[in-house]
Amino acid sequence: MPRVLIIAYGNPLRSDDGIGWLVAGELRSRLASPEVSVLQLHQLLPEVAEAVSRADSVIFVDASRDGEPGELRCQPVTAPSMKASFSHQLSPAEVVALAQELYGTSPQAFSVSLVGQCFEHGEGLSSSVTGRLPHLAAKVEGLTKQILSGGPVSLAEVKA
Amino acid sequence: MKQGNTIVIDPVTRIEGHSKITLHLNEDGRVEEARFHVTQFRGFEKFCEGRPFYEMPSLMARICGICPVSHLIASAKACDSLLAVRIPPTADKLRRIFGLAQVLQSHALSLFYLSSPDLLLGMDADPAKSNLFGVAEKNPELARDGIRLRQFGQQIIERLGGKRIHPAWIVPGGVSEPLTATNRDAILDALPEALSIVERTLEWFKSTMENFREEIASFGNFPTMFMGIVKQDNGLTFYDGKLRIVDASGKVVADSLDPTCYSDYIGEKVEPWSYMKSAYYKPLGFPDGVYRVGPLARLNVADRCGTPLADQELAEFHELQRTAVLSSFHYHHARLIEMLYCVERMERLLNDAEILSPHVRAVAEPNALEGVGACEAPRGTLFHHYKIDDQGLIRWVNLVIATGHNNLAMNRSILQVAKHFVRGHHLTPGMLNRVEAVIRAYDPCLSCATHALGQMALHIQLLSPNGEVLDQVARG
Numbered sequence: 335m336p337r338v339l340i341i342a343y344g345n346p347l348r349s350d351d352g353i354g355w356l357v358a359g360e361l362r363s364r365l366a367s368p369e370v371s372v373l374q375l376h377q378l379l380p381e382v383a384e385a386v387s388r389a390d391s392v393i394f395v396d397a398s399r400d401g402e403p404g405e406l407r408c409q410p411v412t413a414p415s416m417k418a419s420f421s422h423q424l425s426p427a428e429v430v431a432l433a434q435e436l437y438g439t440s441p442q443a444f445s446v447s448l449v450g451q452c453f454e455h456g457e458g459l460s461s462s463v464t465g466r467l468p469h470l471a472a473k474v475e476g477l478t479k480q481i482l483s484g485g486p487v488s489l490a491e492v493k494a
Numbered sequence: 495m496k497q498g499n500t501i502v503i504d505p506v507t508r509i510e511g512h513s514k515i516t517l518h519l520n521e522d523g524r525v526e527e528a529r530f531h532v533t534q535f536r537g538f539e540k541f542c543e544g545r546p547f548y549e550m551p552s553l554m555a556r557i558c559g560i561c562p563v564s565h566l567i568a569s570a571k572a573c574d575s576l577l578a579v580r581i582p583p584t585a586d587k588l589r590r591i592f593g594l595a596q597v598l599q600s601h602a603l604s605l606f607y608l609s610s611p612d613l614l615l616g617m618d619a620d621p622a623k624s625n626l627f628g629v630a631e632k633n634p635e636l637a638r639d640g641i642r643l644r645q646f647g648q649q650i651i652e653r654l655g656g657k658r659i660h661p662a663w664i665v666p667g668g669v670s671e672p673l674t675a676t677n678r679d680a681i682l683d684a685l686p687e688a689l690s691i692v693e694r695t696l697e698w699f700k701s702t703m704e705n706f707r708e709e710i711a712s713f714g715n716f717p718t719m720f721m722g723i724v725k726q727d728n729g730l731t732f733y734d735g736k737l738r739i740v741d742a743s744g745k746v747v748a749d750s751l752d753p754t755c756y757s758d759y760i761g762e763k764v765e766p767w768s769y770m771k772s773a774y775y776k777p778l779g780f781p782d783g784v785y786r787v788g789p790l791a792r793l794n795v796a797d798r799c800g801t802p803l804a805d806q807e808l809a810e811f812h813e814l815q816r817t818a819v820l821s822s823f824h825y826h827h828a829r830l831i832e833m834l835y836c837v838e839r840m841e842r843l844l845n846d847a848e849i850l851s852p853h854v855r856a857v858a859e860p861n862a863l864e865g866v867g868a869c870e871a872p873r874g875t876l877f878h879h880y881k882i883d884d885q886g887l888i889r890w891v892n893l894v895i896a897t898g899h900n901n902l903a904m905n906r907s908i909l910q911v912a913k914h915f916v917r918g919h920h921l922t923p924g925m926l927n928r929v930e931a932v933i934r935a936y937d938p939c940l941s942c943a944t945h946a947l948g949q950m951a952l953h954i955q956l957l958s959p960n961g962e963v964l965d966q967v968a969r970g
Binding site: 376380381383384428431432435436437 | 559607626627630631634637638640641642644645648
């Protein structure tokens with residue numbers, strides 16, 4: 335059971351939506367450790383709740399549409415009340431809620447996102463995002479190391 | 495939403511793809527006509543033209559994120575036919591295991607994720623609770639079982655194909671890599687848990703059927719023919735065999751049909767109000783040649799499953815009705831029996847003495863300019879038909895997809911449900927949910943069936959005799 339589960343997700347065929355997908359490989363090499371596991375997914379489906387329930391901490395890495403392209407955000411994920419209407423994919427908060435409801439565990443969870451510019455069909459990232467990818471990887475790496483150090487997590491101190 | 499005398503449900507929820515439903519009312523406010531509109535378009539048949547034939551399995555797998563394996567299988571079989579090769583016996587068995595794993599995870603998604611809210615919480619449940627979270631709250635074991643079973647099927651696909659979605663392991667001539675002993679043993683170790691889950695879900699489902707008498711009586715409960723591929727001994731199969739068609743009484747209408755000659759007996763009609771074509775049995779013409787495919791049809795056309803536990807359940811299933819089992823509500827029941835079969839059959843195949851053989855691919859150049867591949871996808875019979883030129887480039891593609899076979903029956907089912915449950919000009923969530931639930935019973939995959947672009951959503955319209963939209967509901 336990993337102490338930290340990183341779920342990097344997105345669609346690499348929809349331009350900047352592939353941010354999470356593309357950074358997964360980099361995270362695997364930066365954070366190679368039996369205490370860290372990196373999952374690379376297209377979207378969050380209910381199955382992932384089981385993996386989440388077995389981790390101490392979870393970091394969701396994704397592209398975002400809200401904000402200035404290239405903007406990096408890191409925030410805690412809290413489980414919502416059970417009112418989500420599931421269809422074909424879940425939000426990080428819903429995954430955490432499902433893990434709590436079904437498996438009785440509630441790992442601390444964080445969301446690290448990079449605001450994308452283009453979400454149209456196509457492979458590869460837009461120029462405003464490409465240069466920010468190393469910062470995204472660094473942010474996730476910093477957060478993971480803070481978690482593994484065992485102390486309280488301060489998002490403000492996580493370097494990008 | 496209601497507009498004039500039309501009810502619009504838009505989008506249809508908890509299904510795969512985008513669609514809407516319109517219900518047309520007469521002067522008395524009773525439903526007179528119902529239509530299931532598929533509003534997405536993809537165009538796979540067209541954009542494959544000009545591509546090298548050997549790319550087809552990988553391209554075709556992109557049609558669907560739920561059943562890419564069925565498209566891989568049908569496409570690879572069409573390519574085998576272009577190569578004019580007989581694939582190695584072990585490749586044949588590995589493709590079968592791959593297909594069974596996919597049926598298992600796809601059926602699990604349909605039953606547990608999409609339909610269990612209706613079955614567990616009831617058709618009149620609060621729409622805000624009619625989802626997997628509502629199921630988790632009321633019966634967490636059922637929700638955990640669904641997740642585990644789907645995970646199990648996907649893990650097999652990943653172990654064999656390298657990834658869960660769009661694996662490219664099945665290739666023209668066989669499969670690209672043999673099965674390792676480690677992967678075989680890991681799958682075998684997990685089978686008993688999967689079997690227990692299916693068995694207890696089947697018992698739970700059968701215990702709930704009493705609560706759905708009205709739905710069983712009105713959910714697509716009418717005479718049609720049923721079509722499916724069966725083995726030479728008329729047993730259940732998903733991979734290869736002959737086509738069989740039975741009528742509503744269970745009498746065999748056509749037997750031993752060669753699936754590669756599908757166009758001799760299956761016609762496809764295009765309707766102006768939908769991107770999905772309607773298939774029909776040519777000898778009876780359109781629309782009299784309506785038939786159903788998928789789990790219900792497969793169990794109606796097969797004499798046996800060929801595995802002990804599934805056969806026991808099949809015998810009980812056939813007792814539901816003296817004729818063919820007609821109500822589309824029983825698609826759920828049939829789906830569970832097929833899941834049982836999948837687990838039992840996989841165990842048998844994995845224990846085959848040759849399953850680890852390294853000889854898994856026949857290599858050849860194209861030897862024919864036309865090829866057809868057919869198999870049973872989770873939702874029904876699937877045909878891929880290709881024509882190539884002397885350079886091996888695709889010149890023409892035709893895909894006949896399970897959901898298209900069921901289009902006519904789905905439209906009639908919606909009409910039957912709407913006539914039974916819709917009263918007056920006022921819509922209730924329970925009424926709308928039943929209209930959606932009958933579609934869910936078929937488990938349509940509209941991304942597959944329309945070769946179209948997008949996801950599934952639903953739109954129900956209530957129309958007046960003069961076409962005015964009285965009410966409509968839209969989602970997605």
